[in-house]
Amino acid sequence: MSKFLDEGQHLAYATYKKGETDPVVWAVRNISLPKNIPWNFEERMWQIPILEDEHPQIVVKKSVQRGLTTIILAKLLQYLNYNSRTAMYTFPRRDDITDFVGNTLNPIIQNSPHLKSIIFETDSVRLKRFRAEHKGQSIESFFHLMEASVEPRMIPVDILINDEIDRSDQNYLEIFRGRLEASQDPRHYLFSTPTLPGFGIDKAYENTTQNEWTVRCGHCSEYQNLTWEANFTDRPKPMYVCVRCERELSADVIVTGKWQPLYPDREIQGYHVTHMMTPISKPPELMWAEFNLGGTRKNFYNLKLGAAYSSASGSLPKEILKAKMFDSGHGEETIPMSPGSYYLGVDQANDVHVLIARIEGKHNKIVF
Secondary structure (H helix, E strand, O other): OOOOOEHHHHHHHHHHHHOOOOHHHHHHHHOOOHHHOOOEOOOOOOHHHHHHOOOOEEEEEEOOOOOHHHHHHHHHHHHHHHOOOEEEEEEOOHHHHHHHHHHHHHHHHHOOHHHHHHEEOOOOOOEEEEEEEEOOEEEEEEEEEEEOOOOOOOOOOOEEEEEOHHHOOHHHHHHHHHOOOOOOOOEEEEEEOOOOOOOHHHHHHHOOOOEEEEEEOOOOOOEEEOOHHHHEEOOOOOEEEOOOOOOEOOHHHHHOOEEEEOOOOOOOEEEEEOHHHOOOOOOHHHHHHHHOOOOOHHHHHHHHOOOOOOOOOOOOOHHHHHHHOOOOOOOOOOOOOOOOEEEEEEEEOOOEEEEEEEEEOOEEEEOO
8 A cells, every 4th residue: 555644654754844834734733633543644635735835826626524524624724723714614504603613623623632722713604713822922823714605794804615516605705805815915716516516616626727636557567547438348347448458457556646737827726526436435346236226327427437428418507497487388377476486496416306385374375
């Protein structure tokens, strides 16, 4: 298995090379992972460049449950420890904030003597305040949390992090970006699981350097970006293979890959994170089983490959939807208005489900 990878090894290396303020050193020393799992970069070396990336604009298109929230949070807390800045972190819904603070942020603070010593107002759900000393200077920073489904508060910020932007209100995200305009050192991080091509994180990623995880075949030395279509086969067994010699790509080859930008001259850094990059916890046979579980192809591509996906027939352009939405073969109908409020719910999965309901006092009635 690969070397240079457990907590102690990387801590020693980074401390020697970059010092105590290195983001990886700082994270390993000051942040306890959920369930007290030790830091281990054995199959997640790809996290290190993201932690240490100093670019002011970063976009991460990701699959689920790969630890990106913790990595971005560690990146933010380390920066606020050494710089007097105001940060804002947004989630799609209020419940997301409650879950994040209760299950991730507060436990990290409570389990870290250092963070407990510099963060005040830790009981507040929406605000954390930092007071620290660095090189003889006083550091005072603020960390706000907000949902991206309401009008943003008039708070100028230096750092804006938008989490799960595909599930957020896109109009409000634009307003949030405006909160960076007064900063002399603006930083903006976007990350999300994608949904449809050309929307949300997929659209943002298109304008970045587009770093893809590149591996070198141990047999023929061919360099290649990992993709499901080109590198996966189920014959004679589920495995990842080289696009050139078609021999197996071992887990060690994959985890010791490197980020390779498709457009290195672009200003915005972009990273694409997929479950294929973690072949120890998600081996090819498990990925193949999940592919065949019976869920939608879209879910597999979005959640496991971190890739936007639309059906073979293509997505429905907005112009066609507007032109055709009332052309359903029947005349216009008028629903008599009654006291109360009317609500329309539409859910797009493999089929489109529509529900119209009237709420009058404590009574609910399905209209359509």
